[in-house]
Amino acid sequence: MLRLIVVRLLAAVPVLFVVSLFSFGLTLLVPGDIAAEMAGQMASREEVDQLRAQLGLNKPPLERMVAWYGGVLQGDLGRSILLNQSVGSAILERLPVTLSLAGIALLVAALVGVPLGLLAAAKAHQWQDQAAMGTALVGLSLPDFWLGLLLIWVLAVKLQWLPSGGWVPFSDDPIGWLRSIAMPAGVLALNQMGPLARMTRSAALEVSNSDFIRTARAKGLAEPRVFARHVLAAAAVPILTVAGISFGIALGGALVIEQVFSLPGVGRLVIGAVLRRDWPVIQGGLLLTAFVFVAVNLVVDLLYLWVDPRLREQR
Amino acid sequence: MIRGPGVSRRSFSAGLLAGTAATTLPLPAFAQKKGGDAVMAQSSPPPTIDAQTSSAAASRNISLHVHETLFARDEAANPVPDLAEGVDVAADGLSYRFTLRSGVNFHNGKVMTSADVKASLERYAQVGMSKMFMLPVDAIETPDSKTVVIKMKNVFPGFIENLSSPRAPCAIMPEEECAKPAGQGGRIGTGPFTMGEFRSDSHIMLHRFDKYSQNMNYKQRDGFAGKKTAYFDSVRIRFMPEGGARTAGLQTGELHVIEALDAPVAKRLESDKNIKSYTMMPWAYQTLIINNAWGQTQNLSFRRAIQAALDLEEIMAISTSGLYRMQPSWQHPGTAHYPGVAGLEKFLKQDQAQARALLRDAGYKGEEFAMMADNTNRPHIDTATVVSEQLRAVGVNVKLTVTDWPTIFTARTKPEGWCMWPLLMGIEPYEGPYGVVGFFAGASPAMMKQDPVIEDAQKKLTTSLKLEDRIAAVKMFQDRMYDQALSLKIGDSGWIQATRANVVNFAPYRIPRMWDVWFA
Numbered sequence: 001m002l003r004l005i006v007v008r009l010l011a012a013v014p015v016l017f018v019v020s021l022f023s024f025g026l027t028l029l030v031p032g033d034i035a036a037e038m039a040g041q042m043a044s045r046e047e048v049d050q051l052r053a054q055l056g057l058n059k060p061p062l063e064r065m066v067a068w069y070g071g072v073l074q075g076d077l078g079r080s081i082l083l084n085q086s087v088g089s090a091i092l093e094r095l096p097v098t099l100s101l102a103g104i105a106l107l108v109a110a111l112v113g114v115p116l117g118l119l120a121a122a123k124a125h126q127w128q129d130q131a132a133m134g135t136a137l138v139g140l141s142l143p144d145f146w147l148g149l150l151l152i153w154v155l156a157v158k159l160q161w162l163p164s165g166g167w168v169p170f171s172d173d174p175i176g177w178l179r180s181i182a183m184p185a186g187v188l189a190l191n192q193m194g195p196l197a198r199m200t201r202s203a204a205l206e207v208s209n210s211d212f213i214r215t216a217r218a219k220g221l222a223e224p225r226v227f228a229r230h231v232l233a234a235a236a237v238p239i240l241t242v243a244g245i246s247f248g249i250a251l252g253g254a255l256v257i258e259q260v261f262s263l264p265g266v267g268r269l270v271i272g273a274v275l276r277r278d279w280p281v282i283q284g285g286l287l288l289t290a291f292v293f294v295a296v297n298l299v300v301d302l303l304y305l306w307v308d309p310r311l312r313e314q315r
Numbered sequence: 316m317i318r319g320p321g322v323s324r325r326s327f328s329a330g331l332l333a334g335t336a337a338t339t340l341p342l343p344a345f346a347q348k349k350g351g352d353a354v355m356a357q358s359s360p361p362p363t364i365d366a367q368t369s370s371a372a373a374s375r376n377i378s379l380h381v382h383e384t385l386f387a388r389d390e391a392a393n394p395v396p397d398l399a400e401g402v403d404v405a406a407d408g409l410s411y412r413f414t415l416r417s418g419v420n421f422h423n424g425k426v427m428t429s430a431d432v433k434a435s436l437e438r439y440a441q442v443g444m445s446k447m448f449m450l451p452v453d454a455i456e457t458p459d460s461k462t463v464v465i466k467m468k469n470v471f472p473g474f475i476e477n478l479s480s481p482r483a484p485c486a487i488m489p490e491e492e493c494a495k496p497a498g499q500g501g502r503i504g505t506g507p508f509t510m511g512e513f514r515s516d517s518h519i520m521l522h523r524f525d526k527y528s529q530n531m532n533y534k535q536r537d538g539f540a541g542k543k544t545a546y547f548d549s550v551r552i553r554f555m556p557e558g559g560a561r562t563a564g565l566q567t568g569e570l571h572v573i574e575a576l577d578a579p580v581a582k583r584l585e586s587d588k589n590i591k592s593y594t595m596m597p598w599a600y601q602t603l604i605i606n607n608a609w610g611q612t613q614n615l616s617f618r619r620a621i622q623a624a625l626d627l628e629e630i631m632a633i634s635t636s637g638l639y640r641m642q643p644s645w646q647h648p649g650t651a652h653y654p655g656v657a658g659l660e661k662f663l664k665q666d667q668a669q670a671r672a673l674l675r676d677a678g679y680k681g682e683e684f685a686m687m688a689d690n691t692n693r694p695h696i697d698t699a700t701v702v703s704e705q706l707r708a709v710g711v712n713v714k715l716t717v718t719d720w721p722t723i724f725t726a727r728t729k730p731e732g733w734c735m736w737p738l739l740m741g742i743e744p745y746e747g748p749y750g751v752v753g754f755f756a757g758a759s760p761a762m763m764k765q766d767p768v769i770e771d772a773q774k775k776l777t778t779s780l781k782l783e784d785r786i787a788a789v790k791m792f793q794d795r796m797y798d799q800a801l802s803l804k805i806g807d808s809g810w811i812q813a814t815r816a817n818v819v820n821f822a823p824y825r826i827p828r829m830w831d832v833w834f835a
Binding site: 264 | 496515555
């Protein structure tokens, strides 16, 4: 197990290096820089050039690249021009918002999507199957920004049950935190529920025709127990795969949701940095995203070993 | 009010009182209440909280609650004393002697002295976003702790206008704060609120400064100057990019003030008794900046063809959702340098036949016409879209490119690759003529090519001691802009700020002012 973790982490190094090269390349290819944003729209070219020089943005690309990699090797992702703070601490400050948003969304999606998929498989080709898959399809098809605005209008403006946006840290007020995260996480969950339910149905149907399931039924096991104990366990690997992918997609979706609900997460940090060309933050954000994907894949691989004894034996 | 050199402090003070009487209304019959935590929303976070180094509106909204300037603009945008008691301008226009108000506290507890003012002005000359106006300054002297004397190399009648501008405010900070480089200063000022927690993608906290030194030379709030009183315990300014979420926040009561409300949304909310909206007209004017140094627009006939092809009112009606007025002058009526509109009528009427004829004169053969717009500002895209269609109607092969602001900025500061782009000019016309004329003059004019008449107008504007000469210079500028179609003014647009109904005594202005307002 430890060997697997070490090997996978080492394999992540070239991935992260390629991502960092790509993100640095972007800084050279994409026009504009943060000086234009800071100066304002009526600033003259001289005013912006002056600011660019003050911020050290007119250094040669190679010099900037060497300095940045030198910092990264020492664990320093650079300093945000906009925030006047280290990129690492800026990301760490916002990471709990994004991770809790994506994590809760995935949890809700799994708690609803997996039983929905199992129900659809158990009642395959019956009305329950159609209803469950229809629900999943609706969740999958609705654009999250549109759904977010719709929910704000209904749940915040009309019913006044939940706040229209903003973030309350858990440490300040757990109830406030739950209220602030309920709508955005719900929107993300609805999007992720679809693929999970569909994959669960497909995997469960495939497994439910297996010999060992027929044996379980033949010995008189009740159908819910067959599904809960045998079908779900055997279908867990593909479901975990989709859940891993869903978590990555949820992190991506958080970019939009954080904008709509004004949540101060990593997504909003990175979008703000892109719009203002705060390159150290963009580079740090891309590296972090790549690292999270690598980490999620690693966790999914470890969960495979946990849920499937055959894979453990192969190792 | 600022009548130029020769105005003594005594006569200036008389002017101040007259101006105050003219621009302020009787005190409202409401019982002021201290306390409460107000929440205001704006669409963007500030690019920096270092007041001196940004001309972005998102920065101003915050910094003008925290910082003050020697002179500031009153309700009618005239320069009036703020941290200064007044100024004596020498007869030759080469010396400004400011007397500072006594006992003004900084947020760090220190009392403001001339050394702080000198250091702030010197920092502005180094890092200030509008530092060009400090170029004529030869020396800054501090004969005593309450006096600052600014010696000029040459006459610059717009000095006080620039010093008092809120565009990138020449904020007065403690001397020790002035050593900080660009982008890293700006947390300590003399304003009615102190700066608290700042999270660039979430919010900034402002707290009432209980040791705030009110300017007792006034009776009440007056523009960015006047006697300011902070009533709220705190103001949380939230950065909310999504317009629908901002409106929803105002409707639910989570927000008390919002910086801007679209005209159609304001109309929809008219029946909501919990919301008050406040319209300002004029707020800005819409322009089309034309590249005189590249492409088809180098040709005067082609530029005049654009001028003839456009239905200005249609552009304004669509791009502002009806919140506009047609006013052709490059200065707002009623301001000191307004040159009138005589002689402009012939440039304002759409004439598509004439436009086609001018295109033929220009030898236009259907080459691609590069128009660009940024997606930061909705009126920019809408203006560009309508203008593109109107130009296509007379046979111009328009290619419209819409990108984000930094991309457009980089493109538009290059002399080639573009012909025209829309720009909403807001703070500059509010400031007066200097920013407007200066934008089209100097080493890098907005239209990419110096025009001798505009340069002459700029010179007269910035060196003439008599107001009538400066008005003549603005008229010269305006006539030349129209006659040569160097760039086009389309019309004036308005702006709507909105509050919850329980926010008392709010008055719309260039920023949503959170002083002298309180909860019912």
